[in-house]
Amino acid sequence: MLNALLYLRLTSFRNWLLSRARRLRQPKYLVGAIVGGAYFYFFFFRGLSRATGGGARRAAADQAMATVNVTLPTDWLPAAAAVGAVLLLVLMTAMWVIPTQRAALGFSEAEVAFLFPAPITRRSLVHFRLLSSQFRSLVGATIMMLFSNRWSFLGGNPLTHAIGWWFIFSALNLHLSGAGFTLTRLADSGLGGWRRRAFVLAAVATVVAVTLARLPTGERLPLSADDFNLQPLADWVVALTSTAPLGWLLWPLKWVLGPFFAPDSFRFLLALAPALGVITVHYFWVVRTAVAFEDASVDYAERRGARIAAWRSGGRRLGQTPTKGRVAPFRLAGLGRPELAFLWKNLLSTWPYFTPRFFGGCAGLIAVVGFWLNTQPAWRGFLPGIAAVTLMFAGYVLIVGPQFARQDIRSDLSRADVLKTYPLAGWQVVLGESLTPVAILTGILWLALLMFAFTFHPATARFDWLTPGIRLAFALAVAAIIPALVSLQLLVPSAAALLFPGWFQTSRTRGGGPEVVGQRMIFFFAQTLTMILAVLPAAFIGALPFAVTVLLKQTGPVGLLASGLASTLFVLGVLLAEVACGLWLLGGRFEKLDLSAELQP
Amino acid sequence: MIEVTALTKRYGQFTAVKDVSFAVQPGEVLGLVGPNGAGKTSTLRCLAGIIPASAGTVRIAGHDVATDAVAAKRALAFFPDEPRLFDYLTVRQHLNFVARIYGVAGHEGIAQPLLEEFEIADKADQLPGELSRGMKQKLAIICGLLHEPRVMFFDEPLTGLDPLGIRRMKDSIARRAREGATIVLSSHLLHLLEEVCSHVLILKRGEKIADGRIADVAARFSNGDPNVNLEEVFIRATGGSET
Incomplete structure (x- = not known):
């Protein structure tokens, strides 16, 4: 069954590509494609074909900051990884706090019409949805790689960046589905929305508060710095996110970020196993907790279809x-200037x-x-x-x-x-x-x-x-x-x-x-x-x-x-x-x- | 009231309507029929001044649609098959807007009976998004009737209406014709045309196959059968196939 679903996805993608290529026969698309292609080449792709240029850009950034008396950390990576992990934690916390409706999978109206009445198990539908989200993750990862490749503090290369972004998007997608299913199960067992939100927020706040309390005195937030030196702030962020219990909470998220922040190919390979482990655990979590999502998915598909139709019209x-x-x-009277x-x-x-x-x-x-x-x-x-x-x-x-x-x-x-x-x-x-x-x-x-x-x-x-x-x-x-x-x-x-x-x-x-x-x-x-x-x-x-x-x-x-x-x-x-x-x-x-x-x- | 002479509509190399002439007098209801792609919608849109004719003339209430479009449009109303409403205007605000466009003084007094006739008076403060497909269709029809047009063009007027709405719509068309309106309606529902229309015009591949009173057209294609209905006439006239 999964083969049929894979066929649908791949054939749709191939036909989409072909239709895009065919319409280039019309001047309005051909001229647009030339201008757009030139834009992408000069602003994004030209950098890929040369050396990453990170050193040169880094030197330029340092020089610019020196002119405004700002001291930058010598190594951004640990602080950037820590901030990235905290951002992931915030996003994932939101996935447990914000939802108000039953879990829905993002099927299109056509997918609902064809797949829901078909003799396909619920688990196969979940797999199809997860597979579909992988296409989106790949596209998103490619686009984000074009941007992040210009970040001067990153090591690695375009390929490791793209794979790193794929891990991030996949983890977020899977976590969103898993959280949705789990919340629906909790709601079915009687846990109300506000109680759930209060519990999640209180838990996260407790973790942060205990971590701040356990932070060594020498690692407190440097608020009284006379000059604008970012190094103490970066050190504080790293220390905070490494201290238990927040550090424990962030470990899986740092594993997900590992391939993206890997400075070279060897450490990228080392980072792959833990990241794959997190993705695998997420996958089994989603598949095992999958609840009845059909009603909510139909509703979601209809609302999305209506929004897209309104936008297009x-x-x-x-x-x-x-x-x-x-x-x-x-007040508009019946008589008067019609304009x-x-x-x-x-x-x-x-x-x-x-x-x-x-x-x-x-x-x-x-x-x-x-x-x-x-x-x-x-x-x-x-x-x-x-x-x-x-x-x-x-x-x-x-x-x-x-x-x-x-x-x-x-x-x-x-x-x-x-x-x-x-x-x-x-x-x-x-x-x-x-x-x-x-x-x-x-x-x-x-x-x-x-x-x-x-x-x-x-x-x-x-x-x-x-x-x-x-x-x-x-x-x-x-x-x-x-x-x-x-x-x-x-x-x-x-x-x-x-x-x-x-x-x-x-x-x-x-x-x-x-x-x-x-x-x-x-x-x-x-x-x-x-x-x-x-x-x-x-x-x-x-x-x-x-x-x-x-x-x-x-x-x-x-x-x-x-x-x-x-x-x-x-x-x-x-x-x-x-x-x-x-x-x-x-x-x-x-x-x-x-x-x-x-x-x- | 409607005079069409040698109407032709071309899209690039494709000719959708070819040298069509006819006239419709006040009180007459002309049914426009033909297979898919016969040029019915293009003809209606040319008559209503929505798209320019490639050749020929269309006169509405004595005004040439090409050279005196504003005067011609004051006399007509076009009812598309798909209601095109403004998302942010309530039912009442739609009528207010249309009244100003057509310069209808005291439009509230005209709108209320129409809202009641079409049974959406209780929806007056709702947005189109809150209305069913049929109610949207009714609102589009009321907007068209607000300025009391003498010429009306209906493109598939029964689409989306419930059985009661269909009955009311047919009665409404017939009543307005009796009151002197000139009406052209395009539909695939031949039993509707048989009930409502006094005349029929059959198009195929953009060309006029036949037009005239329904009885006359039926007689022409009856092959001596006195009980032939419009469906049979349509099939015989168009050769039983699409374009």
Whole structure:
């Protein structure tokens, strides 16, 4: 029977690989694969083909730390292994504390439909599930190896790292199943959830407390160090995790970590036996404790299927499932601009915090805190740092925000058929759909601008001309431009979705892989380039009033204020004209859009 | 009310609908039938302005769907086979949204009787995720009826409905036709078409095989048999095979 299950898994995997290879015949996947492949090569694989480079990277890290007066331990491995074991303990403790439902094995809906009615024993199903999880563990181990291979403190080589990660993932997978089965048995025998949680947490806390009490005086946590020397801290972590009873609890976990942290091939081979022993014990534990998991597994498969379907059909993120309706953000009358109906609808689809009242409260809070900071001499030293962080945050929101605020045509593209039956021109649909992310991002950027205005205090004489009046005028000008700028930014991903729906849909619905990574990178570069090209004319025309002022030698306060006002209006005019053109073009494209033709495989 | 002239729809090299012409008058219910892949859904989607026709013209209530789409769409409603609802809007909020899109004044007074007619008034504050497949279908239908359209397109309107829902749906279609609506419905359920439709249009491989009153079409394919039903007519007209 296991052969049939193995056949299913291997055949599915082979067909998946073949389908991925076949679709490279389409340019959208081929170009994406080339870009994605280049990315993976230059950032991950190139390091594998050369010497590990650990020494060079280690030297560079030491040099960087020396510049900020931080002393690093001479040997990271013991401390890293200790921290890794503690992390595993935390994860495994969570597996005993968090579960609230009966044990379920992660079958897909298709697996449930075909395997559960089939003449297969429960134990075979467990084996099939364990076998399936091994495929995931192998993929996860390979991916993590690409990252961990860049860690300068590790010894070993890519192969030992990959095998080490496989041991870690396998142990966690098996422990999750074993804990689930055991907890279900305990629940069936009358142990309630809260009693079980209290017992587990109390046991772990007792172990930690006894260990801390037994720690020798000389090994206490070095809190009073004058400089930032990490060596005593590393020594303390190693001592703590080696002291009984915590040390006993962590021994099996350190065995699991052994192959990963092995500095050379000989010690890797030595570490294999204990790690295999832990995995074997876990396996027998899972197989012997397996309880009736069918009901919970069916329920799990259905919930997972619904989440994936929701994710593929629209903009909803995994894990977010609306459970009950919300109060509308504002009253929507039957008559009025239809575009506002999209704002109303899309606000309902996002977090409930995006309301004028919430933004007003945040603005009030920023004003109070900002004013207070300005009156506290002890805190004034932090203001430039806060201003710099605020500026970086604003830049991040402006550039990356449109990728997160997707409550626009992108999230409704799968419902294009419905939208197209509405008696609206295409530009009205695109405009209406854009209003919600524009409102959200504008609100956030206005708050950032307010924070910046309160914290920007240049100390050098070069900025003496930045009087409070000029700063206020500048802030108002930027505030006026922000909505247009955000609108323009949002038109770019909307254009990508409408002009290349095939690319857009496949980049988010057909799973991962180098080609999908490449497609996303192409989108990002295209957005940045388009934005630069769109902003250049506005910047050029906006500079004209200042140029005229300088030519006319009218650089006094009145001249600057007048040129600033004219510049703002010019920039706003150009940006709004670009937005209008964009809406008109995209509206036309939306009217002609035929998803059934665009998404043909 | 619906005038279709030489309608053609192509997807790349493939022609889904080929040079189809017909007209449907107020009070008539046209049943669109054909084997799988005959072009029924493509035809319906072209009529509703969802996808552009590759050639030919479609006029709804006197408005060309290609050149005066907004006016044409004000007069029509399209009911897809699969209800496409917004996950985050309750039943009542769906109606509120649609009312604003179509500019329906006092929509509450129109929506409530519809909710009661389709028996989901008690679900008004629930999200689509809390509704059964049939209830979602009913909500999609109510959303389409809210602006009192004069032209209606139904694509497999009975999918997911329970027997009582099917009866109510058939009655609803027939009543709206009696009140002067122009209706086109596509379905594989030939007994439904026989019950509800006054006219039928048979498509095969994108081409019109026959259209007209059901009795006339039946007579054409009856071979002298006076008791031939629509199922027999369909099989004879389409040659008893798929595309």
